[in-house]
Amino acid sequence: MVPTNYYVILSAVLFGLGVFGFVFKRNIITIFMSIELMLNAVNLAFVAFSQALGKLDGQVFVLFVIVVAAAEAAVGLGIIILIARNRQSLNVERVDLLKL
Amino acid sequence: MTPQLLIFFVLAALAVLGAVSLIVQKHPIHSALSLIVVMVALAGLYLLMGAEFVAAVQIIVYGGAIMVLFVFVIMLLNAGIEEHTSLSKFAGPPGLLLVVALAGFLAATIARSTGTVQAAAQTGTMSSTKGISNMLFRDFVYPFELTSFLILVAIMGATVLAQREKS
Structure with a gap:
């Protein structure tokens, strides 16, 4: 039996790496993949607590998170295609219309 | 060390290595393949926790559908190696420090509260x-x-x- 703490710490580490990728990377596709990594880290915490409490609510929530992630991926990749078509670049620093 | 703990450490190391590789790699295709490694490792962890259905959905929906969509878009847009400006290179070290602080804070806060979680746990057979x-x-x-x-x-x-x- 693995202690729940270990799963939670792993989840926090993965979430932190996702945040770092989100802030540091410049390619918009990689930034989007970092968001998926953060969602995965949260899913891990959900399942770990579901197992610790002996209730299935956490696992049902993970299914909802996965559905939302799939919908988000479809819309987000559509937006990325649009940006790439309008800017001829995937670098987020080229998308600075709102910048002073 | 029990075999379960050993499997946990192997899968956790695989997941963390994949996540680090996602950030370190310069080419988006390599990042996408690293993310697939993370997702398969997480599916293994779900199996270890006895959540078979979530593990199967993780492999099919995340590792299958969503990542194929990512790889498809990377190839469609012919995405190359990312370019860094001097400002984003400078922002790396302080950002890393802040992220370590964030992860540590999250882990410490939640891990302190899991004591009450384990106290509230009810042992029931759950299929x-x-x-x-x-x-x-x-x-x-x-x-x-x-x-x-x-x-x-x-x-x-x-x-x-x-x-x-x-x-």
Whole structure:
């Protein structure tokens, strides 16, 4: 039996790496993949607590998170295609219309 | 060390290495392949926790559908190696420091509260997949129906966004 703490710490580490990728990377596709990594880290915490409490609510929530992630991926990749078509670049620093 | 703990450490190391590789790699295709490694390792962890259905969905939906969509878009846009400006290179070290602080704070805060979680735990036999289907179609039936609406809206949004404008 693995202690729940270990799963939670792993989840926090993965979430932190996702945040770092989100802030540091410049390619918009990689930034989007970092968001998926953060969602995965949260899913891990959900399942770990579901197992610790002996209730299935956490696992049902993970299914909802996965559905939302799939919908988000479809819309987000559509937006990325649009940006790439309008800017001829995937670098987020080229998308600075709102910048002073 | 029990075999379960050994499997946990192997899968956790695989997941963390994959996540680090996702950030370190310069080419988006390599990042996408690293993310697939993370997702397969997480599916293994779900199996270890006795959540077979979630593990299967993780492999099929995340590792299969979503990542194929990512790889498809990377190839469609012919994405190359990312370029860094001097400012984003400078922002790396302080950002890393802040992220370590964030992860440490999150882990410490949640891990301190898991003591009460384990105290509240009730040992019951839970057959995972059957229980999930019972909850999904009984207690969570309205959210479940709403997700189908969400997916419909997402399909329409993606179609409208990606279609070429008529001139």
